[in-house]
Every structure is written in C-alpha cells, then in structure tokens.
Amino acid sequence: MSSPAVLKDKIPPHSADAEIACLGAILLDPEALGRVLPYLRADDFYKGANSRIFRAILELSDRSEAIDLITLTEALRAAGDLDTVGGPGYVSTLTSAVPTSANVEYYARIVREASVRRRLLRIAAEITASAFEDGVESRLIIEEAERKIFEITDRQQTGTFKRAREIVEKTIEAIEKLYHTKDSYTGIPAGFPALDNMTSGFQNSEFIIIGARPSVGKTALALTMASNISVHQKIPVGFFTLEMSDMALMQRLVASEARIGSQMIRTGMLRPSDFKNLTDAAGLIYEAPLYIVDTPNMRLLDLRAQARRMKAQLDVRIIFIDYLTLIGSENPDLPRHEQIAEISRSLKALARELDIPIVALSQVSRDSEGKRPTLANIRESGSIEQDADVVVFLHRERGVEKGVEPESNVIETELIVAKQRNGPVGTIKIAFLPQYTKFESLTEEPV
Structure with a gap:
C-alpha cells in the first residue's frame, strides 16, 4: 500500500484520451449525447477545458441547436470561454482523436470511473481533515462520510430511456407472475x-x-x-x-x-x-x-x-x-x-x-x-x-x-x-x- 507522502504526489485518476473521445464522438454524431448523459455530468471531466466544452454542448442541446465544430466554437466564444479552453485549435482536434462514435458509452464509463475515484479521494481527504479537528464529534464525521459515500452510490445507479416494447414485456411477465402466484401485493x-x-x-x-x-x-x-x-x-x-x-x-x-x-x-x-x-x-x-x-x-x-x-x-x-x-x-x-x-x-x-x-x-x-x-x-x-x-x-x-x-x-x-x-x-x-x-x-x- 502506498504511503500518504507518495499518494500526495500522485496525479488524480483521469483519462485524457477518454474525455477527448467522448467530446469528439458527440461532435461527430449529436445523437451520441443521449447515450452519454446517463453516465456523465460536466464535473465528471478532470480537465477544466473539457468540462467547459461539455457544458457548452449541453447548452446547445437545451436550445435545440445543432452541435458541431462551428456551433460549439461560437457558443464558447459568446460565453467568453473559447480562449480558456485552448482556442479553436483545441476544439478542432477533438473530432480527429476519435474515428467513430460507436464506442461512446465505453468512453463515458471510463470517464465516470475516474470521476468516482477522484470523489472518493476527496472524501477521504475531508474525513482526514475533520478527524484532526478536536471540536468535531466522531459520530458526525462518520455520518457525513456515509452520506457522501451513498451520494456516489446513487450517482452510479443511472437510468436511461427504454422502449415501450421493453416495458410491456416486463409488465406482462409481472402480471403473469401475479396470476400464477395469486399474489396481488x-x-x-x-x-x-x-x-x-x-x-x-x-x-x-x-x-x-x-x-x-x-x-x-x-x-x-x-x-x-x-x-x-x-x-x-x-x-x-x-x-x-x-x-x-x-x-x-x-x-x-x-x-x-x-x-x-x-x-x-x-x-x-x-x-x-x-x-x-x-x-x-x-x-x-x-x-x-x-x-x-x-x-x-x-x-x-x-x-x-x-x-x-x-x-x-x-x-x-x-x-x-x-x-x-x-x-x-x-x-x-x-x-x-x-x-x-x-x-x-x-x-x-x-x-x-x-x-x-x-x-x-x-x-x-x-x-x-x-x-x-x-x-x-x-x-x-x-x-x-x-x-x-x-x-x-x-x-x-x-x-x-x-x-x-x-x-x-x-x-x-x-x-x-x-x-x-x-x-x-x-x-x-x-x-x-x-x-x-x-x-x-x-x-x-x-x-
């Protein structure tokens, strides 16, 4: 197990390639955004530029506007974030980093996994800091730690849309089970x-x-x-x-x-x-x-x-x-x-x-x-x-x-x-x- 001194010098878990691949896949195929949303939020991105770009994509989606290199660049410029994210040059490199959007969910899961690990590290640091404070009761520290861990667990339990036919099949199965067991509860x-x-x-x-x-x-x-x-x-x-x-x-x-x-x-x-x-x-x-x-x-x-x-x-x-x-x-x-x-x-x-x-x-x-x-x-x-x-x-x-x-x-x-x-x-x-x-x-x- 690594010592605290060694851990202090480590770079927090992240995957720059997976973050870029997610953003690039969305720009190649705007429908990929719907496949990513069950997994990711803007704060799941480690690199600040990627987080701002994802927020801009979400804002374009909320306004029902097209999502591509041109609209994204203009949206970032209007928000005053274009230079912050690295300028038009960085935005244009996103699509060249990924050949297809087919694997976008796989990329999103990698980004989320790294985000969960960073949250765990942050919670551990907060627990450590609280434990050194004499004025804080230990049970308060434990309860707060549990609450934060359960918040991460809830984030893991993501949902997505389902086709009506999927729901119908499960509903009929449930009705048949009730019919055979005669259990109406x-x-x-x-x-x-x-x-x-x-x-x-x-x-x-x-x-x-x-x-x-x-x-x-x-x-x-x-x-x-x-x-x-x-x-x-x-x-x-x-x-x-x-x-x-x-x-x-x-x-x-x-x-x-x-x-x-x-x-x-x-x-x-x-x-x-x-x-x-x-x-x-x-x-x-x-x-x-x-x-x-x-x-x-x-x-x-x-x-x-x-x-x-x-x-x-x-x-x-x-x-x-x-x-x-x-x-x-x-x-x-x-x-x-x-x-x-x-x-x-x-x-x-x-x-x-x-x-x-x-x-x-x-x-x-x-x-x-x-x-x-x-x-x-x-x-x-x-x-x-x-x-x-x-x-x-x-x-x-x-x-x-x-x-x-x-x-x-x-x-x-x-x-x-x-x-x-x-x-x-x-x-x-x-x-x-x-x-x-x-x-x-x-x-x-x-x-």
Whole structure:
C-alpha cells in the first residue's frame, strides 16, 4: 500500500484520451449525447477545458441547436470561454482523436470511473481533515462520510430511456407472475389481508405513519407487522425501539408467537406444557431476519447511519421506528415543532434514498381522546401529515378492555387508513388480543 507522502504526489485518476473521445464522438454524431448523459455530468471531466466544452454542448442541446465544430466554437466564444479552453485549435482536434462514435458509452464509463475515484479521494481527504479537528464529534464525521459515500452510490445507479416494447414485456411477465402466484401485493404485506388489499402492501420509498393515543397498541401493531413480515415471510426487517428495551420487546414477541399470556411470562407462572410452545416460538424467531436497535434518546443522524448500514449489509427491506417523537434532533435549540418537521422530512428522504418503506409510530393529540383521530390530530407538527405517504390510525373506545376475559375474548379495534397518496382510504376492523399483546385479522372487509 502506498504511503500518504507518495499518494500526495500522485496525479488524480483521469483519462485524457477518454474525455477527448467522448467530446469528439458527440461532435461527430449529436445523437451520441443521449447515450452519454446517463453516465456523465460536466464535473465528471478532470480537465477544466473539457468540462467547459461539455457544458457548452449541453447548452446547445437545451436550445435545440445543432452541435458541431462551428456551433460549439461560437457558443464558447459568446460565453467568453473559447480562449480558456485552448482556442479553436483545441476544439478542432477533438473530432480527429476519435474515428467513430460507436464506442461512446465505453468512453463515458471510463470517464465516470475516474470521476468516482477522484470523489472518493476527496472524501477521504475531508474525513482526514475533520478527524484532526478536536471540536468535531466522531459520530458526525462518520455520518457525513456515509452520506457522501451513498451520494456516489446513487450517482452510479443511472437510468436511461427504454422502449415501450421493453416495458410491456416486463409488465406482462409481472402480471403473469401475479396470476400464477395469486399474489396481488406489489409491496410488502403487513400480514392483515384487509389492509394489504387496500394498500397492495407497504411500497418502496413510502413513509408510513401509525398514530394512536397512548396504550391503544401502536407498538403491539408494529411488532405484529414486523413478526408477520420477518418471522412468517422471511423478509429482512429493521426495528428501532426507542421506548422499550430489546428484552421487553422480545418478551412480547415470544408471547405473541407462542400464544402464552404476557403476564404469565413476566411472572414466570408457566405450565410445563407452555415450554414446548415457547421453544417452538423461540426457534422461529431465532431464524427470522429481524434486526433490533435498542438505543434510547437516539439522534437522527445515528438512526440514519444505522439504517444505511442495515440496508447495505443486511438488505433490510422495511424499517419500523417506535416512535418518531423520541428521536433526538440535531438542532435542540429549535422549537419542538420545527425539530419534528426536520425529523419527518429526513425520514421521508431516507425512505426514498434506501428505496424501502419506513414505518414510524406517532402519538396523536389529546383532542382526539374519545373520538376517531383525524390527520389534524397528529401530534407536534403538521409536517408529518404532509410528508407521510400513508397515515394509519388505531382507535377503540376507552374502557372497552374492562370485563374482557383474558383467555377467551378479543377486542375489536378500528384501523383507519386516513391518508394514502396512491390509493383508497377507509376503515378496517382488526382484533386485539390483550393476553398476547398482539393483533390479528377479523373477517370484515374495509368499509
């Protein structure tokens, strides 16, 4: 491995020949620009002259003007850049450096690869500089480094246009697969058929809010969904528990899977026959791709960093956060509603960045006590309502638990889909089993 002193004297990665070949191919064949754009931006060129020339080409394209040696030279002259790039002589040499435009995508990939390496070197230098600053917290340095690395990764995931026939073929294949598997969900099913029929499952990039008053069952619902997805569907799930310990959460999960009363587990008052159920449930959970983060008072940037690692290293497909208003803001001096707005926007952006659903729990205001909550009752900030793609409320009348026999009854609870950006809204009836602290489906359809 090269020493830092040797690295300091090295020329940053670049390919002058590939840069010239890209520009020359575009001048020979203006249609080549469309093949280059999915790969390159002006700042991907190492040589400043080549970067200015590519910008001038893009400006000509934006104005729907012809792109050739004459128009390019005039555009550079009008912008005052002609002498800076080396004059008409340099521009005219571009087309002589490449015999054909057929390999322009290959040239573009070479230029982009060198650009990515330069960005990595720049990030490494910035990390090194930050690490020497005593006043900067190490976790801030790590989070910023991760963010910049992921930005490079996103740039790598370029897209391009597709012919309709290509999309039609894939669409028909997807429809045929759904027909044969009878799976009508395009997202991740939460395990409640009535809800999944309404949403087609939780969709990638969606920010989903589950809201309720305290003690109505937000955590129980989220844990039931996480169990349905990870234990029974074997889909990797990340679960951030900011309120309960991981042991308390696991006790709930074991109780619900084994169908043993939570109180019996907490007190140890178990029957010999319960241990087989406990062992079977523990075996299922042991094999499940469920990853729990137990960090009270977790900061927003730490949560984002953990989520990115979960996605990159464990291929987590959905994340649950219990709950949103317990996340610590990076700007504690801001008013609370502005802190929550910042957290909400960041979680929505994170869902889009990782391309997975993020489900966050949130309390609703005291104004909704005794009546069905609405979007206006989401606590702390109206931005949660705006940022969320789906908002689901849990509701049941206070006192309905009284008189319920713990071993024989269920409590009917309303699951209110109050907002769905890309689908219908409505109310679903589900069953709460207080003895197991879990939810199950009822036979009722959405109303």
